[in-house]
Amino acid sequence: MTLESLRPDVGLNDEDLVVPEASESFVSTPYVEEVTNRALVYLRAGYPVHLAGPSGTGKTTMAFHLAALWGRPVTLIHGNDEFSVSDLIGTNDAGYRRSKVVDNYIHSVVRTEEEMRQMWVDNRLTTACRNGDTLIYDEFNRSRPEANNVLLSVMSEGILNLPGLRTAGEGYLDVGGDFRAIFTSNPEEYAGTHKTQDALADRMITIRLNPPDxxxxxxxxxxxxxxxxxxxxxxxxxxxxxxxxxxxxxxxxxxxxxxxxxxxxxxxxxxxxxxxxxxxxxxxxxxxxxxxxxxxxxxxxxxxxxxxxxxxxxxxxxxxxxxxxxxxxxxxxxxxxxxxxxxxxxxxx
Incomplete structure (x- = not known):
């Protein structure tokens, strides 16, 4: 089994896409290659990969390395205790769109129409799901569990719930088939971390990283x-x-x-x-x-x-x-x- 065979089959033709490249300074040893190969198999099978372990074990570096080998554009999120669901998926409170039509076909008769609508602005999770990007959610357990609950349907049913768009008939988004997620987390005893809800942990495959040999x-x-x-x-x-x-x-x-x-x-x-x-x-x-x-x-x-x-x-x-x-x-x-x-x-x- 080669790394090439574990990458997605799709091609990337859009020159504007930001696709990570494997770093020349990345150190690959038998230990690193073993973890990398297992993680790529999980991604290929469609499962989110969760890299867990104490600080300094290379979780974030490994996440970026995996994303580079996978070859899709990357969306990066850093866990934050103040995150809400809207910080992940987006909001329709970001502004308003106003349009005005003036009908002056007959110079003595003027008809004016105005329409004002709230604007929906995607946030990073929604962008990744729409485009089929690779999501790297670094230290995701620093975000509160209620904010991360939106990930449950994404990881199991492939559907992102967008409650702010329900009035427009777009309350749900089908996740792109190329979408993959890589999570990292620190142990729960670390300051600023939250306990990962069982339902979320059950939807990902966890690789526990310890200090290397x-x-x-x-x-x-x-x-x-x-x-x-x-x-x-x-x-x-x-x-x-x-x-x-x-x-x-x-x-x-x-x-x-x-x-x-x-x-x-x-x-x-x-x-x-x-x-x-x-x-x-x-x-x-x-x-x-x-x-x-x-x-x-x-x-x-x-x-x-x-x-x-x-x-x-x-x-x-x-x-x-x-x-x-x-x-x-x-x-x-x-x-x-x-x-x-x-x-x-x-x-x-």
Whole structure:
């Protein structure tokens, strides 16, 4: 099965259509390809795809990648707590259309007719349904469930209810056959999110994205930050070890690794233990609430970061190959994390 075989059969001849293109910087690994292929099969079968997972797992990037591979024009919506149904489908309160006819066929007789009608203006969901676009609804669970209820008939019956047009006999819109929807969402415990109604979740196929494997993270940091694989590996290992700390509640994501890599790349820096600039960058990028807890006037979270850097990265001036084996590094860092958790619990109690 190839990606070409999973794309829609229709052609696009309208030069004015905005069709996304796959980014050259997109990193494809076996993990990414597996998710991509499954999602394209679901789209081909006509099902909406829902990419769910914690922040920093690449949900939005994957959504745009899928849309680019699908090859249809894209309509983008970002979830918003203040959305109402009209913000999705449109409204007839946007203005008025006034027409006037003056009949002066006989100069002594003037007949004037005027008509004023409310204007209906489509919003993005309606536009996507009319045109058969690919809808990307990013972080859709930030919108209230009652606003998203309009999606139920779209996803099951292929009909969009337009109550504002009922007086004109156009209260329903048949959804274009090429219409597809890709949703992304953050976990419900995140601030500003709402619980997804069961009826909506039942109409989509959910792919849960977790932080990718180490090799994928390294490839992404390497590509996005423009640094070599060795340095990207050091940075990714630091982030993954800190992410695994049970007390590090705001766990650093892949974005943190990319940020550290980009910053180092700008100054031609290296991930080295004892490099004060590198240590400071790591403190700033992955800082959490735990950083406020002090011991002898020093942040014990900073001590954890220092310890992880020491175990993962070679010291300043070290030659390549001085890092030790991966297994040795993991064993040392595991002990560091356990010590950090003990200290943090002690000072919190």
């Amino acid at each position: 180490r090799d994928t993270e390294i490839e992404i940091v390497k590509a996005k930050a423009g640094i070599d694989e060795l340095e990207a590996g050091h940075i990714v290992d630091i982030i993954r070890e800190l992410r695994g700390s049970g007390e590090n509640k705001t766990r650093p994501t892949l974005r943190a690794g990319i940020a550290i890599g980009k910053i180092l790349g700008m100054v031609d820096g290296r991930a080295r233990f004892g490099d004060r600039f590198f240590h400071g960058v790591c403190y700033d990028v992955v800082s959490t609430e735990s950083a406020k807890v002090l011991h002898d006037g020093q942040s014990i979270f900073h001590q954890l970061v220092d310890s992880v850097i020491k175990q993962v990265c070679p010291p300043v001036g070290a030659q390549p190959g001085d890092e030790g084996t991966r297994a040795q590094v993991q064993a040392k860092v595991k002990a560091v994390n356990a010590s950090f958790a003990t200290k943090l619990n002690t000072f919190r109690s």
